[in-house]
Each structure stands twice: as C-alpha cells, then as structure tokens.
Amino acid sequence: MAENDESLSHLEYWDERYSKIDGETPTHEWFRSFSHLEHFFQKILFQSPGHRPDDNPLILHLGSGDSVIPAEFDSRGYSRQVCVDFSTKVIEAMTERYKSRPGIKWEQMDVRDMAGIADKSIGVAFDKGTLDAMIHSSPWSPPRDVKENTGRYLREVYRVLEDSGVFLYITFRQPHFIRPLLNPDGIWNLDLEVLGGKEGSFDYYGWVIRKASYQEQKSDGVYNVSGVEDASGMENARTSSNLRTQAL
Ligand SMILES: C[S@@+](CC[C@H](N)C(=O)[O-])C[C@H]1O[C@@H](n2cnc3c(N)ncnc32)[C@H](O)[C@@H]1O
Numbered sequence: 001m002a003e004n005d006e007s008l009s010h011l012e013y014w015d016e017r018y019s020k021i022d023g024e025t026p027t028h029e030w031f032r033s034f035s036h037l038e039h040f041f042q043k044i045l046f047q048s049p050g051h052r053p054d055d056n057p058l059i060l061h062l063g064s065g066d067s068v069i070p071a072e073f074d075s076r077g078y079s080r081q082v083c084v085d086f087s088t089k090v091i092e093a094m095t096e097r098y099k100s101r102p103g104i105k106w107e108q109m110d111v112r113d114m115a116g117i118a119d120k121s122i123g124v125a126f127d128k129g130t131l132d133a134m135i136h137s138s139p140w141s142p143p144r145d146v147k148e149n150t151g152r153y154l155r156e157v158y159r160v161l162e163d164s165g166v167f168l169y170i171t172f173r174q175p176h177f178i179r180p181l182l183n184p185d186g187i188w189n190l191d192l193e194v195l196g197g198k199e200g201s202f203d204y205y206g207w208v209i210r211k212a213s214y215q216e217q218k219s220d221g222v223y224n225v226s227g228v229e230d231a232s233g234m235e236n237a238r239t240s241s242n243l244r245t246q247a248l
Pocket of ligand 1: 129
C-alpha cells in the first residue's frame with residue numbers, strides 16, 4: 001500500500017480493483033496472510049475466554065475484501081461471521097465464492113455508517129488494512145478528511161462492539177502515527193503486539209483494542225511471547241513467533 005495514496009480511500013479504486021476478480025483465485029491478501037497471523041489469533045482469539053469458537057462470538061470483518069481469513073475462522077469453528085465492504089463487486093464475488101459456508105454473511109456496507117448492525121452486538125471486530133486505506137498524506141499532520149473518515153469509522157466500531165468485545169487491527173503503519181488517530185477521545189484501551197517480520201522484513205503491528213469503560217482489562221507492562229528476551233532477561237518460549245505485547 002502506498003502510504004500517501006489518497007485513491008485508496010475511494011470506492012472507485014476498490015470497485016475497479018475487484019472487477020478483476022475471477023473464479024476461485026483471490027486477487028490479493030493484504031500484506032499478511034492467515035499463516036503469518038496465526039500465533040496472534042491463537043493468543044488473542046482461539047484460546048482467549050469469551051472469544052473462542054465455543055463461545056460463539058459474532059465476528060465482524062471490517063473492509064473484508066477478498067481475504068481468506070473469514071474462511072479460515074469458519075474452518076476453526078467460528079460459525080457467526082459478518083463481512084462488510086463498501087465494494088458491491090467484492091461482496092457479490094465473495095457471496096458466490098463462499099456460498100457453501102453458511103456461517104459467513106457478506107454485506108455491502110460503508111464502515112463509517114453501519115446502520116444495519118445493532119449497538120453492542122459484536123464480540124470481535126477485525127480490520128486488516130481498512131483503516132490504513134483511509135489514511136493518506138502527511139502522517140505528522142493528517143488532513144481533515146482523514147481525521148473525519150477515521151473518526152466516523154472508529155465511533156461506529158465502538159457503537160457496535162459489545163462492552164466486553166475486542167477490536168483487532170492489523171497494520172504496517174508506525175504506532176506513533178496511528179495512536180492519535182485511533183484514540184482521539186480516549187474511549188479505548190490500547191494494547192499493541194509487535195508482529196516481527198522475519199529475516200529483516202519490516203515489523204507490522206496488531207492492535208488489541210477494548211472499550212476503556214470495560215473494567216476487566218488484561219495486561220500491563222511489556223511481555224514477550226516466544227523465544228525473545230523480555231526486559232528482565234527472562235525468555236518465554238510459549239510460541240515460536242516473534243510477538244511482543246505492550247500496554248499503551
Ligand atoms: C487494504 S484492503 C484490505 C482487504 C482485506 N481486509 C485484506 O486484509 O485483504 C481495504 C478494504 O477496505 C475496503 N474499504 C475501504 N474503505 C471502506 C469503507 N469506508 N467502508 C467499507 N469498506 C471499505 C476496501 O474496499 C478494501 O476491500
């Protein structure tokens with residue numbers, strides 16, 4: 001994604017891109033595949049009380065595109081998923097592609113106005129690259145349309161999320177630029193997983209976001225999952241990936 005590409009915030013760009021979808025071949029998986037994120041999902045969802053498949057959370061994929069992540073979740077037992085995207089072209093293509101998976105619904109919707117989704121109905125909201133697509137121009141001083149679009153979107157996510165729900169946001173963007181856009185009103189508690197790239201590739205980030213009003217928050221301090229030393233020099237070898245969590 002070109003960081004300064006304003007066209008990515010417009011429907012026309014995505015409709016044009018998704019008009020090239022054909023048959024069973026996804027046109028893209030935006031910057032991280034399911035396998036890259038599996039350790040993160042294990043920790044935050046698959047083994048996390050309240051968000052496990054047996055807990056049957058309603059999962060909302062925000063700007064789902066033609067990602068295979070909803071199908072991967074379905075295969076792991078999540079049977080209540082709604083995927084929304086403002087591109088009718090991709091919603092039609094995905095509805096056809098995944099018609100054999102009744103646990104995934106595809107709906108054309110603008111994430112800045114999700115009137116079709118009830119207040120506090122969503123257990124897990126997931127964004128990979130959608131907030132990013134709304135951001136362009138200077139990261140030091142985002143233009144007004146960026147602040148307006150991201151603000152409307154995030155207030156909608158807050159509205160539809162259960163009080164105990166979790167909002168996961170995967171991005172390549174640097175945390176110091178994202179934090180002010182994510183939380184201008186202080187309505188969220190933010191945790192950050194640094195999802196290290198392998199062999200010199202760039203880091204990317206998994207934000208784990210909960211309502212600040214919800215008291216049963218986990219986490220403080222910094223800890224590592226996996227083969228990486230934490231600040232105390234202790235090693236935690238629970239998984240083999242390079243994940244680091246930081247309460248912000
Ligand atoms: C960078 S792509 C990511 C797609 C998918 N999440 C993935 O990881 O492959 C951004 C997606 O967000 C969608 N999108 C952008 N702005 C949107 C909006 N305001 N409402 C709904 N969908 C939007 C685009 O159509 C596109 O599918």
